[in-house]
Amino acid sequence: MRNLTSLVSGLLFGLGLIISDMVNPERVRAFLDIFGAWDPTLAFVMGGAIVVSALGWIIARRRSAALFGGAMPPAPSPEIDGELIAGSALFGIGWGMIGLCPGPVIAALAFAPWQVPVFLLAMLLGMWLNSQRQTLMIRART
Amino acid sequence: MNPDWVNATLGGLMIGASAALLLLGNGRVAGISGILGNAFKANRSPAQVERLMFLIGLLAAPLVYWPFAPLPALSMTTSIPLILVAGLLVGFGVRMGSGCTSGHGVCGSARLSRRSIVAMITFMATGIATVAAMNLL
Numbered sequence: 426m427r428n429l430t431s432l433v434s435g436l437l438f439g440l441g442l443i444i445s446d447m448v449n450p451e452r453v454r455a456f457l458d459i460f461g462a463w464d465p466t467l468a469f470v471m472g473g474a475i476v477v478s479a480l481g482w483i484i485a486r487r488r489s490a491a492l493f494g495g496a497m498p499p500a501p502s503p504e505i506d507g508e509l510i511a512g513s514a515l516f517g518i519g520w521g522m523i524g525l526c527p528g529p530v531i532a533a534l535a536f537a538p539w540q541v542p543v544f545l546l547a548m549l550l551g552m553w554l555n556s557q558r559q560t561l562m563i564r565a566r567t
Numbered sequence: 568m569n570p571d572w573v574n575a576t577l578g579g580l581m582i583g584a585s586a587a588l589l590l591l592g593n594g595r596v597a598g599i600s601g602i603l604g605n606a607f608k609a610n611r612s613p614a615q616v617e618r619l620m621f622l623i624g625l626l627a628a629p630l631v632y633w634p635f636a637p638l639p640a641l642s643m644t645t646s647i648p649l650i651l652v653a654g655l656l657v658g659f660g661v662r663m664g665s666g667c668t669s670g671h672g673v674c675g676s677a678r679l680s681r682r683s684i685v686a687m688i689t690f691m692a693t694g695i696a697t698v699a700a701m702n703l704l
Contacts, residue, residue: 435621437585439628445578450643473579478677481587491594501680512664517690519656521697551658
């Protein structure tokens with residue numbers, strides 16, 4: 426049941442990205458272009474998503490366990506650290522350069538032009554480089 | 568054809584429903600950078616299978632959508648250096664910052680997590696600055 430929930434959740438996420446056209450990189454960049462030809466579409470997507478997601482968290486707060494077993498996620502850490510800021514800043518730069526973030530890359534992969542798979546490979550390499558950095562930092566501390 | 572903001576709101580509601588389903592059903596946060604970053608680690612734990620199932624669903628979405636309506640035509644840069652640099656930055660950045668538009672944006676900010684709100688403001692700000700800077704070049 427947990428596997429089916431994950432599959433349906435992934436499918437629903439992807440359908441939402443396609444219907445809202447958030448798989449379209451230039452569309453996403455146009456949202457970030459607030460000093461130019463601003464396109465507010467992403468704000469409607471984010472707004473709709475956050476409202477339903479917040480309802481989910483409100484219901485989750487009253488439950489001690491998930492419907493199909495396992496614990497609910499722990500309370501979020503309040504600590505703001507350099508990694509959070511630096512990582513998010515770097516992500517934003519890459520996002521603004523091209524208009525792609527991890528969700529739309531996967532959702533668009535099956536029908537996207539060649540640029541998207543190339544971007545995915547670079548993105549996976551970036552993820553791997555960060556894991557190498559983390560390993561080095563842990564080693565340096567011990 | 569619906570106006571864009573209707574489709575955008577509809578899509579947003581579906582994305583929110585996806586996050587709420589994964590949370591209430593499995594107790595998991597629908598953060599795609601985390602799911603993707605952990606999906607290829609060499610173990611066969613149940614959590615690992617669940618991550619792969621989520622990714623398969625996400626990947627299959629166009630195949631389910633396609634019989635009902637035409638898939639959108641995508642427009643984006645063809646500059647290979649730009650694509651490679653942006654891909655490296657996005658991959659490195661989302662893992663270092665523990666999340667992206669889905670994990671921090673859709674999920675974390677909806678539970679009023681301080682970290683997620685700060686992350687979202689940060690990547691929106693650098694994204695806006697990057698687009699503005701590229702327009703000037």
